[in-house]
Amino acid sequence: xxxxxxxxxxxxxxxxxxxxxxxxxxxxxxxxxxxxxxxxxxxxxxxxxxxxxxxxxxxxxxxxxxxxxxxxxxxxxxxxxxxxxxxxxxxxxxxxxxxxxxxxxxxxxxxxxxxxxxxxxxxxxxxxxxxxxxxxxxxxxxxxxxxxxxxxxxxxxxxxxxxxxxxxxxxxxxxxxxxxxxxxxxxxxxxxxxxxxxxxxxxxxxxxxxxxxxxxxxxxxxxxxxxxxxxxxxxxxxxxxxxxxxxxxxxxxxxxxxxxxxxxxxxxxxxxxxxxxxxxxxxxxxxxxxxxxxxxxxxxxxxxxxxxxxxxxxxxxxxxxxxxxxxxxxxxxxxxxxxxxxxxxxxxxxxxxxxxxxxxxxxxxxxxxxxxxxxxxxxxxxxxxxxxxxx
Amino acid sequence: xxxxxxxxxxxxxxxxxxxxxxxxxxxxxxxxxxxxxxxxxxxxxxxxxxxxxxxxxxxxxxxxxxxxxxxxxxxxxxxxxxxxxxxxxxxxxxxxxxxxxxxxxxxxxxxxxxxxxxxxxxxxxxxxxxxxxxxxxxxxxxxxxxxxxxxxxxxxxxxxxxxxxxxxxxxxxxxxxxxxxxxxxxxxxxxxxxxxxxxxxxxxxxxxxxxxxxxxxxxxxxxxxxxxxxxxxxxxxxxxxxxx
Numbered sequence: 001x002x003x004x005x006x007x008x009x010x011x012x013x014x015x016x017x018x019x020x021x022x023x024x025x026x027x028x029x030x031x032x033x034x035x036x037x038x039x040x041x042x043x044x045x046x047x048x049x050x051x052x053x054x055x056x057x058x059x060x061x062x063x064x065x066x067x068x069x070x071x072x073x074x075x076x077x078x079x080x081x082x083x084x085x086x087x088x089x090x091x092x093x094x095x096x097x098x099x100x101x102x103x104x105x106x107x108x109x110x111x112x113x114x115x116x117x118x119x120x121x122x123x124x125x126x127x128x129x130x131x132x133x134x135x136x137x138x139x140x141x142x143x144x145x146x147x148x149x150x151x152x153x154x155x156x157x158x159x160x161x162x163x164x165x166x167x168x169x170x171x172x173x174x175x176x177x178x179x180x181x182x183x184x185x186x187x188x189x190x191x192x193x194x195x196x197x198x199x200x201x202x203x204x205x206x207x208x209x210x211x212x213x214x215x216x217x218x219x220x221x222x223x224x225x226x227x228x229x230x231x232x233x234x235x236x237x238x239x240x241x242x243x244x245x246x247x248x249x250x251x252x253x254x255x256x257x258x259x260x261x262x263x264x265x266x267x268x269x270x271x272x273x274x275x276x277x278x279x280x281x282x283x284x285x286x287x288x289x290x291x292x293x294x295x296x297x298x299x300x301x302x303x304x305x306x307x308x309x310x311x312x313x314x315x316x317x318x319x320x321x322x323x324x325x326x327x328x329x330x331x332x333x334x335x336x337x338x339x340x341x342x343x344x345x346x347x348x349x350x351x352x353x354x355x356x357x358x359x360x361x362x363x364x365x366x367x368x369x370x371x372x373x374x375x376x377x378x379x380x381x382x383x384x385x386x387x388x389x390x391x
Numbered sequence: 392x393x394x395x396x397x398x399x400x401x402x403x404x405x406x407x408x409x410x411x412x413x414x415x416x417x418x419x420x421x422x423x424x425x426x427x428x429x430x431x432x433x434x435x436x437x438x439x440x441x442x443x444x445x446x447x448x449x450x451x452x453x454x455x456x457x458x459x460x461x462x463x464x465x466x467x468x469x470x471x472x473x474x475x476x477x478x479x480x481x482x483x484x485x486x487x488x489x490x491x492x493x494x495x496x497x498x499x500x501x502x503x504x505x506x507x508x509x510x511x512x513x514x515x516x517x518x519x520x521x522x523x524x525x526x527x528x529x530x531x532x533x534x535x536x537x538x539x540x541x542x543x544x545x546x547x548x549x550x551x552x553x554x555x556x557x558x559x560x561x562x563x564x565x566x567x568x569x570x571x572x573x574x575x576x577x578x579x580x581x582x583x584x585x586x587x588x589x590x591x592x593x594x595x596x597x598x599x600x601x602x603x604x605x606x607x608x609x610x611x612x613x614x615x616x617x618x619x620x621x622x623x624x625x626x627x628x629x630x631x632x633x634x635x
Contacts, residue, residue, distance in 0.1 A: 230432045231506065258433035285585065286432040381539060381583060384631040387434040391512035391610055391629070 005265075005273045005280055006293050008138035008331070020273065021136050021331075032145060034126045036062040036094055039119040041073035042158075044110065045095060045143060046102075046197050048209035056207060057097040058113045058152065059143070060122055064092075069119040073141070075190070075335035079343065083246055086332055087142055091134045095146035096124040102207040105199035109154040114198035115168065116158030117191060125150040139211040139296035141333040163187065168200045175202030179220045189303075190335075193217045211296065214334060218299040223288060225306040230259055230286065232315040238352040239316075240361055243344025246336050247328030250344050251362045252305060255317040255355070257382045260285050261302055263320040264373040265294055266366075270326045279368070283378040296334035297322075304341035317382045321373050323366055355383055393420055393457070393481035396449040399471035399490055401618055404595040405442055406468060408624045410461035411593045412438050412586075415505050418457040425452075427459075428508045436586040437511065439625045446621035448476065455481060458500030464488075467495050512627060516604040516612060518545045518575030522565065524601040524615060527552075528591045530563045535584045537561045540631055543605055544579030550603075554584070571600060578605045580630040590626050608632055 009018040043059035061072045071077055072093050078086045100107060113120055130147030137143075160168075163185045167178050178201040182192050197213035199205045208216065234256050241252040262283030267274040282292045292298035305318050322337070352358040363370050409416050409427050416429040425442040444450045471477065471490050478489040486497040530552045534541045538556035545551075550570060553562040567573050590596065595617050604612040608630055616623040 258435075260433075381631065384581075384633060385433070385435055385583060386610075386629040386632060388430065388437055388512055388610065388627060388629045389434055389509050391514055 002274075002278050002280065005267050005278045006295075008273060008295055009136070010295075032062060032094060032130050032132075032147075034129050034147075035124065036060055036096075036126075037121075037123045038062045038094075039065045039069035039121050039156075040113050041069045041071075041119050042113045042116050042194070043073040043093065044114040044194050044198055044210075045140075046207045046209045046213070048211055050099075051209060052102045053099060054102055054207060054209060055097045055099050055146075056107060056110065057095045057146065057149065058110050058122060058124070059093045059095050060124055061093050065121060066119060073190075075141075075333075075339050078332075078335075079245060079339045083328070083330055083332065087134065087330060090142040091144045093144045094124075094130055095143055096126065096130075096149040096152060097146055098149050100207070102199070105205045105207060107198075107207075109152055111198050111200060112154055112158045114194050115160055115164070115200060116156075117161055117164070118159040120158060121155040123153045123155065125152075136331045137211065137333065138331045139214055139334045141335065142330070161187070164191075164195065168195065171203060171205075173201075173203070176220050178202060179217055180224050183221050183224075189217055189221065215291075215296045215299050218296075218303045218338070222299060222303045222306055225303070225310050226259060226286065229306065229309050229315045232309075232313050234258065235312075235314045235316045238355060238358040239349035240352065240358050241344045241347055241349050242362075242365060243340050243347065245340040245343070246332065247325040248336060248340055249323040249325070249366070250301075250341055251321045251323075251366060252341065252344055253319040253358055253362065254305075254309075254349070255319060255379065255382060257317040257385070258286075258387070259315055259317060260378050260382050261305075261318045261320075262378045263294065263298060263301055263322060265297070266321065266323045266368050266373060268323065268325050268367065271324050272328060272331060279372055281373075285378070297337045300334040300338035301341050304338045304345060307342075308345040317379065319379050321362060321366060323368060393452045393455050393479070394449065395447045395452065395479045396476055397447045397479070399468065399475040399477045400473065401446065401622070402477050403465070403468045403471065404593075404617065405440060405446075405622050406461060406464055407594045408440050409438050410465055411589045412436055412626075413506075414462055415458065415460055415500055417502050417505055418459055420452045420455045420457065422452060428511070430506065430508055431586070432506070434509060435583070435629045436590070437508070437627045438590075439511070439627075441623045441625075443621045446618050456502045457481070457486060458502040458505050459486070460497075460500055463497060467493075467497065512610060514606070514610060514612075514627075516575075516578075516606040516609065518578040518605045519572070520545065520550045520570060520603045520605065521572035522550065522570050522601055522603070524591075524599050525597040526565070527601055527603075528597040531584070531587050531591045533563065534561055535588050539584055540581055541584050541587060542579055542581050543603065543611060544577070545573065545575065545605065546577050546579075548573065578607050580605055580608055580611060581633060582611060582628055583631055586628050590628070593624075595622075595624070 038060045047055040126147035130145040135143045199207045239254040264281040267278045269277040413429040418427045427440045430437045475491045480487040488495040534554040538554040541554040549566045551564045601615045613626040
């Protein structure tokens, strides 16, 4: 069962479709003919299956226009809704696919949609009416019906902020620098991910499967922030934040020490990926590491705390416990983690003078006893490591 | 002005001493010596590299602060062949590197963007162990397969390294007669293997004789020299104290 928790539907078991995710391939009635008309929020998706010949498409909610379309791709707004609401929004978003090689990046007019910061009216004709289904993933938002595209017409002109326009037309700027420049300019991470995914950034451009692009953006920005916060003063005492959304409970402890990051993920009994409960963890010091076994969520949680620290111009060692309950019945994507942690970090922290008191408080809100999540982890090293400044 | 010529292998070994710990460092030059001091991001380990004028075949320099991207420099130096000489010269705020027909201009980093070095702790340590670098290298490598931290100490006229993992234990002991020198009292300090692994991994470490200065729950000093004492390395690592 632990293997399912780590894989989260990525197909490590060799099956073509994940039996756990298969349970959700149920759908509400929605009648779609062989053409649809609506405003893409904009939403753009590159699949990761069959890489490098991937399915790529624009997502369009039929008969929804203007600002109303934004709600179909808006983690910021969804955070206060129920899982059912989010799934409903996504199930009404129709994906128009073409299959293309990732290096074949000239996929106008889809790229125009990805480039826009505002919804665009689009009309799509399909080879045959799209299949009715919703697909789930741990990193991606749920995706609704999809059909093979015959023709796509964009009725609007994309609205592109100046900075984005400049970065996208710079073919000498590597993707990592481009991502960081856009981020510094206040461009939303979701927007940057879309540009990266649509092959609009970097020197040797290619389409990037959306789930990889999400994590890549969060990791690149995260590493840049780590580099910067290492020069800041450490916080003064232990600070504890907490938050819960969609059956995901987070306890976030900031430790007055040099940067390190550690997250423990607890899947309770009868949760999505685990029927008998499972605890997995991962962490890092200052050096970059290989891709985390926790998947996209590892980076999603990290970036939210790093942003908090960076805005305060402070450094800390981060320890997070995420407890997932059975009420998280459908995976919605890694935005659930970043937005929940974002929200938690906005609250007032509880302050403690020592580690034991902070842990005792965490324990009161978690269902899992501490011996299961407080083992020989990185934080023990952090707490006992002296620095040269002490001498 | 800065102009120097040195054996490529020797220079690689010297750069490596710093690059095992940090990615960027300032090389301060003057008429007599090049010194590079750097501290890793958590302020728990520090390195001081000293290259004397006579380690170079040609050496002429004023006072300069050269901000070096060590990864880039190492990549360039990796192209050198055995026996090559490297010519270094400061030219238009770039470091010109010439070796075996290759001519490379390495951009220098603005020294103010590189991590500040805290003051070097002035500490006297009660015990001193002199031993073959390769022996320590092997012991630390073995220890890192078992745990994440390691105790170094002196007890009953012998030097020991021990570690304890979740399931396994390891103890490595060298008696006075197996060491080159052993002086001082009984001591013991605990260190993170991350740092010791990096330090002992440097190319020059395993080839010479290493001096360890140890205290009781106190930082360790690890020093060695090569090229007839013309290049010296000193590492200082802060201890861990058994808390939680």
